[in-house]
Amino acid sequence: MAGEPHVLTGDVNALVAGDEHVLAPGHEVLPETAAVHWRPRVDERRLRNLGSLWTLTTVAHVVPFLAAGAVLMWLNWLALPVALACIAHAWVIPELYAQRGANVLRPRGRAAAEPERRSVGLLGDLVGHDARDLHAATGLVLEPGRFGTWLVGEAGALLLSGARRRRAYCYCVTVDGRAAGAAELPSGDRIAHLLLALRADEQGFATVANLSFSGARWRLRRRVPGTMRPAIDAAAKSLDTRSIERS
């Protein structure tokens, strides 16, 4: 084989159909984006717009209820119970959205001990010491990216974006359940699937994933299990400024 390129030509060609997703040598769009072809590819601007839209939606939910409560009290103090109900709505609705975002990070069911051990070992080979320790403590893998700092879980990922990582984006994304064997994957493999896809094409990853919540980091942090909060704190303090370096 001397003089030949070190490739098995054609052996993996069947993995991806067509060349239409090629952007540039060494950078390809995730093939999974073909399944959501109607979605615009996520970039920094679209990400900011999505965040602004979520903020606007939250305001649209909160302000009318607060205003209604205030007007009721102005009309007649006997309307206090109804006004309090309005205020409760203004509080509960954003909390429910934040809870929906937090749910993407919740761990799923566990496989048998040996597959779990092997999968976590493979995941550990893919990340550095700090990320490995953080995963052992919280179940989440910290991954710096172009958009900000990611926390990858078993069935979703959290992106903390902005210079101070104050804006949270919660993505619901997992191994495609239609694929054979997807349901039996141990936890480490589920995370590794998402991590590899994220590393290969961050924009494509954010395009394929379903955005389930965007809002202030503090709103999300108090809704996640206590064991996972150190991961959010670590992501917020992440000094790996890959996003800044690339911009």
Place this chain on the structure above:
Amino acid sequence: MCRLIRMDHTGHSTLAEWTVDDPQAVEAAVKARTELERGYLAMVSTGPGHAEQVRELPLDAPLVILRLPISGG
């Protein structure tokens, strides 16, 4: 030693191991094609925080990982 592994219900399974100068081991890696055609995507780490999907099995890559497609939940 280079490895082609598939993430599955066992944690991961090694489908092939080879060295560039071992034609028989390379041939065994070629036979892993039937696994690849089941819809798996081949990934290679290209540095810290970077991975690349490969369409051709790089014989000099220390580790090639087969993953399933992802989708929005």
